[in-house]
Amino acid sequence: APCAKFHLDSYLKVFHNPLIKQQRRFFRGAAKSIHTNVGNVTHLKENDQLNFGLIVGKTNEHSKLLLSDVQMHLEYNERYIKDFGVQMQYGSWADGHFETNDKTFFMALGLNQPFRGLRNGADRPDFVSMDDLEDRKQAKNIDLTKENIQKLTGDLGKAGQKGRFRQIMCNNYIVKNGIVDGWAEKNKKSPNLHIMT
Numbered sequence: 173a174p175c176a177k178f179h180l181d182s183y184l185k186v187f188h189n190p191l192i193k194q195q196r197r198f199f200r201g202a203a204k205s206i207h208t209n210v211g212n213v214t215h216l217k218e219n220d221q222l223n224f225g226l227i228v229g230k231t232n233e234h235s236k237l238l239l240s241d242v243q244m245h246l247e248y249n250e251r252y253i254k255d256f257g258v259q260m261q262y263g264s265w266a267d268g269h270f271e272t273n274d275k276t277f278f279m280a281l282g283l284n285q286p287f288r289g290l291r292n293g294a295d296r297p298d299f300v301s302m303d304d305l306e307d308r309k310q311a312k313n314i315d316l317t318k319e320n321i322q323k324l325t326g327d328l329g330k331a332g333q334k335g336r337f338r339q340i341m342c343n344n345y346i347v348k349n350g351i352v353d354g355w356a357e358k359n360k361k362s363p364n365l366h367i368m369t
Contacts, residue, residue: 175207176202178198178368179207179211181368182194182196182366182368183211183212183215185366185368186212187215187216189364189366190335190336190337190338191335191336191337191338192338192340192364193339193341193359193362193364193365194339194340194341194365194366194367194368195340195341195342195343195352195355195356195365195366195367195368196341196342196343196368197344197352197367197368198342198368199344200344204303204304204342204343205238205241205303205304205342206241208301208303208340208342209227209238209239209241209242209301210241210242210245213225213242213278213299213301214242214245214246214252216299216338217272217276221298221336222276222298222299223275223276223277223292223295223333224276224278224279224290224292224295224297224298224299224333225276225277225278225279225297225299225300226278226279226280226290226297226299226300226301227239227279227280227281227300227301228280228282228283228302228328229280229281229282229283229303229304229305230282230283230304230305230306231282231283231284232268232280232281232282232285234282234303234304235268235282235303236265236266236268236280238280238301238303239265239270239279240265240266242265243260243265243270243278246259246272247260257273259272259273259274260272260273261273261275263278265280268280268281271292277292277295279292279297283305283323283324286327287323287327287328287331288327288331289331290331295333296331296332296337297331297332297333298332298336298338299338299340300328300332300337300338300339300340301340301342302324302328302339302340302341302342302343302355303342303343304342304344305320305324305341305343305351306320306343306346306347306351307346308347310350311346311350311351317349317350317351318354320351320354321351321355321358324351324355325355345369
């Protein structure tokens with residue numbers, strides 16, 4: 173099925189700006205995860221724009237489930253394999269990481285795991301999807317929210333590949349003064365910040 177215009181518009185900004193910090197405040201059911209973690213990731217990969225893709229979820233288990241979507245398409249999608257060849261080399265989403273035949277590395281981490289020093293050989297993350305990181309209950313904990321914002325903008329924000337680190341936060345805008353607002357506020361002076369609602 174054809175993508176919606178807002179899916180294409182948001183991705184074109186990502187494709188053309190290797191340092192983008194994009195928030196996708198899309199409505200529930202807008203296929204945020206599948207577009208970001210599968211469609212965008214595979215397009216970047218096949219255009220030599222991705223060496224190390226990182227998916228960050230609310231928990232480690234959640235991030236591994238998101239990573240499983242990518243691996244499933246790379247391993248079993250016959251149309252993808254017909255166009256681009258066999259993809260899988262080693263690893264498993266269940267272990268939280270895998271590598272493809274072209275040496276593209278994928279990893280899943282929970283928000284509560286460390287981001288400092290992330291690398292695979294000489295490659296640091298050059299793409300991160302921060303997917304559904306908060307809910308209303310968690311957002312009521314102001315101290316935890318501040319800590320998570322600092323972790324995402326500090327530890328994770330500085331863990332990327334120099335010169336190319338696309339950061340996409342796809343999250344429903346469900347609470348004020350939560351991670352979504354805090355991340356946008358911390359990055360408001362960046363010329364690479366783009367918010368699509």
